[in-house]
Amino acid sequence: MTEIIVVTSGKGGVGKTTTAASIACGLARRSKRVAIIDFDIGLRNLDLIMGCERRVVFDFVNVIQGDCSLKQALIKDKRIETLFVLAASQTRDKDALSKDGVRKVLDELIADGFDYIVCDSPAGIEAGAHLAMYFADRAIVVVNPEVSSVRDSDRILGLLSSKTQRAEKGGEKVKEHLLLTRYNPRRVAAGEMMSADDVKEILGIEVLAVIPESPDVLSASNAGTPVILLEQSDVAKAYEDAVARLMGEDRPMRFIEEPKKGFLARMFGG
Amino acid sequence: MGLLAFFRRSQPTASTAKERLRIIVAQERKAQNAPDYLPTLRRELLEVIRKYINIDPDAVQINLEQEDGRDLLEFTVTLPDNGAGRI
Numbered sequence: 001m002t003e004i005i006v007v008t009s010g011k012g013g014v015g016k017t018t019t020a021a022s023i024a025c026g027l028a029r030r031s032k033r034v035a036i037i038d039f040d041i042g043l044r045n046l047d048l049i050m051g052c053e054r055r056v057v058f059d060f061v062n063v064i065q066g067d068c069s070l071k072q073a074l075i076k077d078k079r080i081e082t083l084f085v086l087a088a089s090q091t092r093d094k095d096a097l098s099k100d101g102v103r104k105v106l107d108e109l110i111a112d113g114f115d116y117i118v119c120d121s122p123a124g125i126e127a128g129a130h131l132a133m134y135f136a137d138r139a140i141v142v143v144n145p146e147v148s149s150v151r152d153s154d155r156i157l158g159l160l161s162s163k164t165q166r167a168e169k170g171g172e173k174v175k176e177h178l179l180l181t182r183y184n185p186r187r188v189a190a191g192e193m194m195s196a197d198d199v200k201e202i203l204g205i206e207v208l209a210v211i212p213e214s215p216d217v218l219s220a221s222n223a224g225t226p227v228i229l230l231e232q233s234d235v236a237k238a239y240e241d242a243v244a245r246l247m248g249e250d251r252p253m254r255f256i257e258e259p260k261k262g263f264l265a266r267m268f269g270g
Numbered sequence: 271m272g273l274l275a276f277f278r279r280s281q282p283t284a285s286t287a288k289e290r291l292r293i294i295v296a297q298e299r300k301a302q303n304a305p306d307y308l309p310t311l312r313r314e315l316l317e318v319i320r321k322y323i324n325i326d327p328d329a330v331q332i333n334l335e336q337e338d339g340r341d342l343l344e345f346t347v348t349l350p351d352n353g354a355g356r357i
């Protein structure tokens with residue numbers, strides 16, 4: 001069984017691509033076969049975050065238009081055997097993706113036996129974002145503890161429950177998760193930032209993970225390494241927890257409180 | 271911040287970012303002004319070479335340069351083990 005996971009948000013720049021790359025790596029690291037697809041047509045970015053920008057020969061639109069086979073377009077990750085990237089096209093033609101075209105590619109990945117397909121959605125609520133979520137079984141709604149991001153996420157939750165294949169068929173609903181990122185426990189404690197509980201209360205869905213704000217995300221993207229692979233980083237640990245929870249493990253939330261312990265206690269005390 | 275995190279952060283990732291971007295931005299700018307057939311040419315070339323040698327997709331680079339008022343089409347093929355082979 002293949003599970004299709006969309007990483008979406010409405011608002012741009014909240015951490016979708018960072019999240020999609022890390023979740024895909026985390027799943028693949030557990031020996032799952034994972035394909036991650038960049039739906040941001042015209043503004044390809046996932047390739048940079050995955051560090052495979054120089055290996056893009058064919059892209060998503062090439063596959064849909066039959067310029068090449070899916071196999072030729074899938075870029076095999078150099079770090080994790082079971083991870084494959086499908087890059088977005090840099091075309092300016094916004095209508096290059098169609099529902100049938102996307103369906104064709106997803107069906108082929110399913111037939112090929114992939115365990116997970118991770119769809120990195122573009123910002124907005126237009127065609128690209130709609131297509132990225134349309135076939136999803138599960139949605140990770142990425143949100144920052146900030147007013148405009150939370151409102152946009154609510155719009156996206158509305159679309160997930162009305163404009164997806166599952167919604168149209170009227171069967172099982174798309175499973176929704178909140179992933180709160182760029183979280184700053186110090187500012188939350190000081191009352192300067194909404195807490196995870198505040199956001200959860202407003203949106204009314206479970207929080208899959210809280211990812212701290214951290215300079216590690218920039219170092220990781222500079223290097224073309226998904227941040228989950230920076231083992232010592234709190235961000236990596238938080239994403240690893242998210243992956244474990246996605247796969248049904250129960251893990252306590254970490255990194256939601258300001259660390260009070262001293263240096264040694266943090267190093268050795270956990 | 272843990273000790274390891276401290277050391278990791280002092281690594282020069284900004285220069286890695288700059289180098290990666292220098293390459294990819296130059297490549298994409300060229301692609302925008304280049305004749306339409308260049309990407310196809312690059313792909314087909316890659317496929318032909320792959321019949322004989324197992325090379326990586328980024329091993330074939332195509333450049334269209336202006337030199338002394340003439341257009342110069344340059345292919346660079348990096349072979350798996352040692353050095354670059356120019357065709």
Ligand SMILES: Nc1ncnc2c1ncn2[C@@H]1O[C@H](COP(=O)(O)OP(=O)(O)O)[C@@H](O)[C@H]1O
Nearest residue numbers: 012013014015016017018182212213214217218
């Ligand atoms: N946890 C985090 N801490 C610090 N910066 C982050 C974090 N998550 C994402 N960012 C930064 O936010 C920006 C947008 O991230 P990105 O994943 O590209 O968002 P999107 O795909 O939603 O547009 C990037 O500069 C990224 O480095």
Ligand SMILES: [Mg+2]
Nearest residue numbers: 016017040045
């Ligand atoms: Mg993005």
